[in-house]
Amino acid sequence: MGNVLTAKNISVRYGASQVLFDAEIEIGRGEFVSLLGRNGMGKTTFVKALMGMKSIESGSVFFCGQQVAGKPDYVIARLGMGIVPEGRGIFPNLSVNENLVATAMQRKGSMSTIWTVDSVYELFPGLRKRIQNLGSDLSGGEQQMLAIGRALMTNPQLLILDEATEGLAPLIRHEIWSCLARLKNEGLSLLVIDKNIKPMLGLANRHYILEKGRVVWKGNSSELSDSPEIMSKYLSL
Numbered sequence: 397m398g399n400v401l402t403a404k405n406i407s408v409r410y411g412a413s414q415v416l417f418d419a420e421i422e423i424g425r426g427e428f429v430s431l432l433g434r435n436g437m438g439k440t441t442f443v444k445a446l447m448g449m450k451s452i453e454s455g456s457v458f459f460c461g462q463q464v465a466g467k468p469d470y471v472i473a474r475l476g477m478g479i480v481p482e483g484r485g486i487f488p489n490l491s492v493n494e495n496l497v498a499t500a501m502q503r504k505g506s507m508s509t510i511w512t513v514d515s516v517y518e519l520f521p522g523l524r525k526r527i528q529n530l531g532s533d534l535s536g537g538e539q540q541m542l543a544i545g546r547a548l549m550t551n552p553q554l555l556i557l558d559e560a561t562e563g564l565a566p567l568i569r570h571e572i573w574s575c576l577a578r579l580k581n582e583g584l585s586l587l588v589i590d591k592n593i594k595p596m597l598g599l600a601n602r603h604y605i606l607e608k609g610r611v612v613w614k615g616n617s618s619e620l621s622d623s624p625e626i627m628s629k630y631l632s633l
């Protein structure tokens with residue numbers, strides 16, 4: 397079926413300092429891929445470069461069969477790249493319902509579900525109870541669910557999550573992982589940045605490790621599980 401995303405030779409700098417060096421990633425349709433690495437290794441920057449939120453110095457990004465490198469973020473989003481950003485990015489002064497409606501794109505994504513406010517509330521029943529509450533009134537876990545719901549409302553071809561379980565209680569984290577497992581089972585392609593390696597080993601098909609802006613390792617979950625030296629060298633595990 398081909399890849400939903402193929403990025404090659406991605407180099408990015410902030411002013412004088414280069415933070416990505418020929419980074420690459422491939423995501424097959426329906427694949428769950430993780431992007432791993434310690435703090436400050438370039439994961440968020442890589443995702444921003446793929447999304448058109450950070451300009452790239454060189455490299456190519458094929459998304460859904462189109463070259464999107466250099467295109468603005470709203471064009472790439474419209475093609476179906478959805479993001480749950482670090483820090484969640486919800487509107488604090490809009491209600492839960494308004495937050496969801498704000499990103500809605502009624503179209504067929506890569507899943508059998510066409511996401512509407514109702515299907516998001518069915519995925520996260522807790523959010524339905526908070527329908528009229530402002531974004532700022534929600535707990536951290538509820539905000540995270542709302543951020544995922546917002547991204548699903550775009551009916552994406554690829555969903556990217558940057559540290560979606562950070563700072564959440566174990567039970568809520570578990571709920572987020574179950575949600576991602578369900579989305580994967582329904583055929584959504586996912587790219588996930590997260591520090592919790594154990595659930596990632598269970599869920600992800602393949603992994604990429606970034607170290608100082610370079611992809612230093614890639615492989616599947618059993619290869620990573622069988623490489624304790626890689627995990628301790630690059631992930632401090």
Ligand SMILES: Nc1ncnc2c1ncn2[C@@H]1O[C@H](COP(=O)(O)OP(=O)(O)OP(=O)(O)O)[C@@H](O)[C@H]1O
Nearest residue numbers: 410411415433434435436437438439440441442482
């Ligand atoms: N806006 C910016 N201006 C200058 N340097 C930046 C900027 N954003 C990030 N950097 C630098 O780029 C490097 C990569 O940062 P990035 O946030 O992409 O890493 P990360 O792997 O996502 O880390 P974290 O898990 O801490 O978010 C770091 O050295 C960081 O200090």
